[in-house]
Amino acid sequence: MTSNKIGASNAALPAVVDSKSWRSLTVPERIALIDTIFLYHPEISKPLQRLEHMFHAGPGMGVLMYGPSKVGIGSLIRRFAHEHPPQTRKPIALQPVIISTPTSKLSAAGLAESISCDAGWPPFFGSSSKIPEIQIDTLLRKSDTRMLFLLRASLLANGRTAIAPECVPFIMNILERAAVSFILAGRENLPELVMKCPDLSDAFFEDMPIAPLAMDDDWLALIAELANELPFEETELTKGDMPERLHNATEGKTPDLMRLAKTASMVAYYEERSDVLRVDHFKKAFPYIRRPKRFDNPFDTSVNASAFHVRKNQTEQRTKREANRDALRIANRESPRAWLGDLM
Numbered sequence: 001m002t003s004n005k006i007g008a009s010n011a012a013l014p015a016v017v018d019s020k021s022w023r024s025l026t027v028p029e030r031i032a033l034i035d036t037i038f039l040y041h042p043e044i045s046k047p048l049q050r051l052e053h054m055f056h057a058g059p060g061m062g063v064l065m066y067g068p069s070k071v072g073i074g075s076l077i078r079r080f081a082h083e084h085p086p087q088t089r090k091p092i093a094l095q096p097v098i099i100s101t102p103t104s105k106l107s108a109a110g111l112a113e114s115i116s117c118d119a120g121w122p123p124f125f126g127s128s129s130k131i132p133e134i135q136i137d138t139l140l141r142k143s144d145t146r147m148l149f150l151l152r153a154s155l156l157a158n159g160r161t162a163i164a165p166e167c168v169p170f171i172m173n174i175l176e177r178a179a180v181s182f183i184l185a186g187r188e189n190l191p192e193l194v195m196k197c198p199d200l201s202d203a204f205f206e207d208m209p210i211a212p213l214a215m216d217d218d219w220l221a222l223i224a225e226l227a228n229e230l231p232f233e234e235t236e237l238t239k240g241d242m243p244e245r246l247h248n249a250t251e252g253k254t255p256d257l258m259r260l261a262k263t264a265s266m267v268a269y270y271e272e273r274s275d276v277l278r279v280d281h282f283k284k285a286f287p288y289i290r291r292p293k294r295f296d297n298p299f300d301t302s303v304n305a306s307a308f309h310v311r312k313n314q315t316e317q318r319t320k321r322e323a324n325r326d327a328l329r330i331a332n333r334e335s336p337r338a339w340l341g342d343l344m
Contacts, residue, residue, distance in 0.1 A: 020231065022231035025231070027269045027270070030231040030265075030269070031262065031265060031266060031269065033231050034230065034231070034258070034261060034262045034265060035258075035262070037226065037229045037230075037258065038075075038079055039222050039225055039226060039254055039257075039258075040225075041213060041218055041219075041221075041222045041254075042218055043211070043213055043214075043218070044072070044076060044213075044254070047065070047076060047208055047210060048076065048079065048080055050208060051077075051080050051147070052080070052083075054147065054181050054206075055084065055096070055097075055146055055147055055181075058181075059146055059147075059178055059179055059180045059181050060175075060178035060180075060181065061181040061182075061205065061206060062175050062181075062182055062183075062184075062203050062204035062205055062206070063181060063182070063183040063184070063204060063205075063206040063207075063208060064183075064184050064185075064190055064191055064194060064204045064206070064207050064208065065077070065183055065184070065185040065186075065190075065208040065209075065210060066185070066186055066187060066188050066189075066190040066191060066207075066208075066209055066210070067187070067188055067209060067210035067211060067212075068187065068188050068211075068212065068253075069187060070253050070255050070256055071210050071211065071212055071253050071255075072210065072253060072254045072255045073151075073185050073186075073210050074151055074185070074255075075254070075255055076210065077099060077149050077151065077183075077185060078099065080097065081097040081099055081149075084096040084097045084146075084147075092139070092142045092143050093120070093143060094143060094144050095119060095143040095144070095145050096144065096145065096146050096147070097145070097146065097147050097149070098115065098118065098119045098140075098143075098145050098147070098148050098149065099118060099149045099151060100114050100115045100117075100118035100119070100148070100149065100150055100151070101114065101118065101150070101151045101152050101155075102114050102150060102152065102153070102155050102156055102167075104158075106156060106158055106164045106166050106167040107166050107167065107170075108132040108133055108166075108167070108169060108170040108173075109132045110167075111132070111167055111170045111171075112132030112133070112135060112136050112170070113132075115136055115148070116135075116136070116139070119139070119143070121139055132170065133169075133170055133173040133174070133177075136174070137173070137174070137177045137179050140179045140180050141179050145179070145180050146180060146181065147180055147181045147183060148174070148180045148181070148182050148183065149183045149185055150182070150183070150184050150185065151185050151186075152185075152186055153184035153185055153186035153190055154186035154187045154189060154190050154193065155186075156171075156184075156186075156193070157193045161193070161196060162193055162196035162197045163193050163194060163196075163197045163200060165197075168197060168199050168200060171200065171203075172199055172200070172203065175203050184204065188209075191207065212251050212252035212253050213247075213252035213253075213254065214252060215243075215244060215247045215252065219243060219247060219252070220238075220243050222254075223237050223238055223242075223243045223246060224237075224238050226257070226261060230261060230265065230277060231265075232265070232268070232275055232276060232277045233275045233276060234275075234276045234277070235276070235277040235278075236276075236277065236278050236279050237277070239279070241304070241305040241306070242279060244305040244306065245279075245282075245298045245299055245305045246260070246282075246298075248298040248305060249282070249286055249289075249290070249298045249299065256289060259289055260282065260285055260286065260289055263285035263288050263289065264277060264281040264282045264284070264285040265277060265281075266285075267281045267284045267285050268281045271284070279299055279301060280299075282299045283297055283299035283300065283301075286298065286299055
């Protein structure tokens, strides 16, 4: 993979920030500033670019985004939506991108209610067979929505091995009416759940798997960028084997990385009144994101970083679930889903 540097290339020295506006902020404001940091990494930028292409290509596409828990799909989608914000307009606001999450109500009326609430539209009432679908389709068109994201889409299975049949007609109606591109985003078992549903198996032509980031030069650049963005005079994020320790602690997942950085920052500011973010602060912060009795602390400097066992290496190990998914794809090789995916 070609390295796309996004931060300082020197990973051996602490990052020193020369000029930052955060110096005039209070400590709570500095902590809040961390939530605004978004790290651009090649493996994060690629799906953003693909989503941007779909946005401009026109509506009507069915897409599956999936990956392991806490891999950052939600934050990636919200970042994309941030680039296409709603705009005030009468009688209905312009909403290029809508993000929704299903509830336990998986009927057409329940899904319509979830989407309408998340979009800020009036709630739906009743459970007539076609009314919710028509109402949602009409509102999507009136608001000029181009992309509709359904986060945590694995919940659509409701504990079953396939998408719950009561929500399939609503999903099919959205896809067939083609007012928007419809993206289901969920855990890594999402393609398996969809392919086990005959009506949906060929309805989602595009796959967008999101994997944890590897420990490579791009990870070093990402950590350097984070070190530069954090509101500290100096950090030890890029010092020695600290990037590897951060990878061990987060398994290459950026949401955990940001949560860990924020927690360590709170330790530094509130417990030690320090303007320097050190390894010891991460050591104290780690138990807040992992159960200390289950895992060793990867920030224990008495142990070399390479001695820690990386608990899940998705780039080298094939899980049983992945093997089953491959078998399903082989069985569907002749479907439009297979050949269209090769053309994208």
